[in-house]
Amino acid sequence: MDRNRSTGNPRIGLVQFPGSNCDADCIDAMKRLFHIDLLPIWHDTANLPPVDGLILPGGFSYGDYLRGGALASCSKIMPAIKKFASQGGAILGICNGFQVLTESHLLPGILLKNAFQGFICKNVQLAVASGTSAYHERLAGRSYKVPIAHGEGRYYVSPDELKRLQDQGQILFQYCDEQGQVSEKANPNGAVAEIAGILSENGRILGMMPHPERASDTLLGSEDGRFILEAFLATVL
């Protein structure tokens, strides 16, 4: 891949929809933690600039009055993102970015309204499910404290599809308790199989409801997000 030769850093694009509101947080976290300048890409372009990886940030892409990410999946930039994905491009979709990825069928399943119907903002613990992807290998062996903030984060797939995800090791994160035990009690939104984040079949696309960019300093409550962002960078590199 054709990297930014002056710094050796990967070129990572940040897709901005008009209602994206975690874009600035992603830019700030990547800069603060890794000295990487994200490359903002506005939603109304049909062509991606040359990038090595993409982040789809959280927010309310087009207001999302219909369903999170539903309109964004039909946006002008989407075919280019799909093309990037089909070439094995590394993509990280966070919160609304995850919704955009499922609505665009780049990841299986759907994100429904939280089980109790309301918005939830809190820190959760994430356990790493079993699997053999680069993400799994890098992150396994501990749990991660990362905040969630969403109204539609209840991941759902049919039982058959769930089995496929399990068999192929596509589940990356599950909600767990402080001791790392995955449990229904630790599941904040009613997601099927306590799923908080999943991977594409090729292990290159990660969609997750929790916000790693927010867990980017102990002063902010946790710095565990750093490891997750690092794992994404490792798939880019």
Next chain:
Amino acid sequence: MQKEFLQQFQNIAGHKRAALISDQDQQLKPLLKTHKINESEYQTLLGIVGRRPTLAELGVFSAMWSEHCSYKSSKIHLRKLPTTGPEVVVGPGENAGVVRLSGKLCAAFKMESHNHPSYIEPYQGAATGVGGILRDVFCMGARPVANLNSLRFGERAHPRSHYLFAQVVKGVGDYGNCVGIPTVAGSVSFDKTYNGNILVNAMTVGLIHEDRIFKGYASGQHNLVVYVGSATGRDGIHGASMASDSFSSQQSGERSTVQVGDPFAEKLLLEATLEVVERKLVVGLQDMGAAGLTSSSFEMADRAGNGLYLNLDYVPTRAQNMTAYELLLSESQERMLLCVEPEKWLELQQCLARWELPFAVIGLVTDSGRMQIVKDQILEVDVPVAPLAESAPRYERPYQLPTRSYAVDAELRDRLRSRTPSDLLLAILADDGDKQRIYRQYDHHIGTKTVLGPEEQGAGLLWIRSDWSDGDTPYLGLAVATACNERYCAQDPYLGAAQAVLRCYRAIVATGAVALAVTDCLNYGNPEDPDVMGQIVAGIDGIALACQELKTPVVSGNVSLYNQTDGVSIAPTPMIGMVGKHKDVRKAAAAICRDPGALFLLRPKQLQHYLGGSMAAKILDLQQQREPIPEPHWKAEREAALILQRLTEAGHLLAARDVGAGGVLTTLSKMVLHQNAPSLGFAANIAAGVPEAERMLHYFGESGATYILQVKPGVDLKVFVGPLHELELVPIGSVHAGPSMQIDGQELKHVPLQQSAAASLSI
């Protein structure tokens, strides 16, 4: 564009004037009544206009002279508030106040009420309240970084309370979450005084560079006036005069005057506005808040000493056949008025189009000094600008200052003595409830600045990193708090208001920050009642006193009057919002304990325990009681602030919390019994040597200048603090791991207390 409008303006004399209102008493009187313009105000109006007004003109005057827009009952008293100080950059009168944080970095902030709309339609009322205050802050060019809210509902058993509570909280959350502004602190309570009139007060704090503060001027002869944002509908017509009216219980079907919010449009407007300011594409901008297009256009013209020509045919609409009257008075949300030089118009259009916002040139700046508004070739409004603002009525309404005699209330003290500490604490914690039910619905992490959030139940603290501040203050903090104890204000409107300022001051001080400045939102009943007017005067005096003593000037604010239903006014509720500055957020003290550690009480040497307006009195359910509320001890408050700042700077504190409602025992319990740490307990001696009969007073009595400190191991606090003047530092025990709570050797019922504290706010 300019040419087209210039031509129209030059042809203005050829337009027919809209019909004037009738001078027949039978028609005139009801018309004036619905517009809330009294006889003497009408005479002033006739003097200004020089003839009878058109209906649109009457609507304009009604809105501009409403209590909400003109502060006609409160203005002469508001002058008493201290508004200047070395850190004040912009004081009252602008869209928001601005205070310096560090170098050229400033905080812009304001609080505003949306009480009446929220009672009629709680979800939209609360949501648009958040939207309105956000626009006040970002139209100055500031980027909002924190929201706060203070909510007051009727007693929980009241049939409407649950519905109002659930919808207001959802409305506040959905709007702020979508725009992407964290809600970091707030206050809530339930009291029967709000049964028929809830309070929804929202505050926004933004960051701005001193050189980029933007004001709403329509200047520059023949510059273009541009409308930006959502299309105009019929929503919110007469909102400003509704907010200046009182309710009767039959009226709650009045939904048509409530605005509907679109937070996505607000987000676009926010980004577009900040981009426009950053790129210097406009000469002035103003949000369309109360009284919509009318107030924004008059205010912008008035500030610049200019006139405006507007053609309403160009206003984007989303309802058919809207009249000039409706277009001028609609309070549709998420709209801005811009004034732009013709050379910048193309660039401005490109910027607005990128954000997919509707926009239109609707007029131009003139040197006529008049507001001339045309629709369908008819001259609907033609009035001079300056006299309308200058001649806004000012009332020195008669008032009766509250006079009450205070005494020891034997019945209250008897009831207090008859309870055990465990039982009363249980009842207080149950009444307070776990606020997670509220703040879990608010995104409080977005923006990645939140160091202390709503879990703390104290001040919010934001980490302002070097992308905003200068390089030499990498751990700069912005502390924010809001509070008002309405029980204190009901008991003593003067000192109660001072205590509201103090409550915010102490919450900010407890983090180790320095308090800087205040915004207020004065919620009172009907000012035409001399007793209520007396409460307002006393409240403003109380705020003025506290702000002078604490050197925290008032830089912005809002007045909400006529908070009454069926003739019964609410308890005075002068809500206070405060901002402070923290030198190093790494050293900030939390308001809750997360680890074991030694406990100290920092308190006045001559400590008195007050029961007036106390939490204990509320729980013991005395309808009327005669005890006084805490008397402020200013020297002690300031000394405590200095000590807290020194302790924080030295990094000695694990936690610090001011002793508030419910007294020392309640405050200590709240520090320990929370959901954010493993099970903790405490063993403390608060009333050692106090006779048995007096102990409950020491546990639950309320005071001031008192803080519970949790200290890092190995720190000899007494040596560090040194000699004290007004205060004393008393070791009271420690926080330990494991479920047991001991007070003066007496075991409290830990399990039920913990359950009670963890139980969701039940309503």
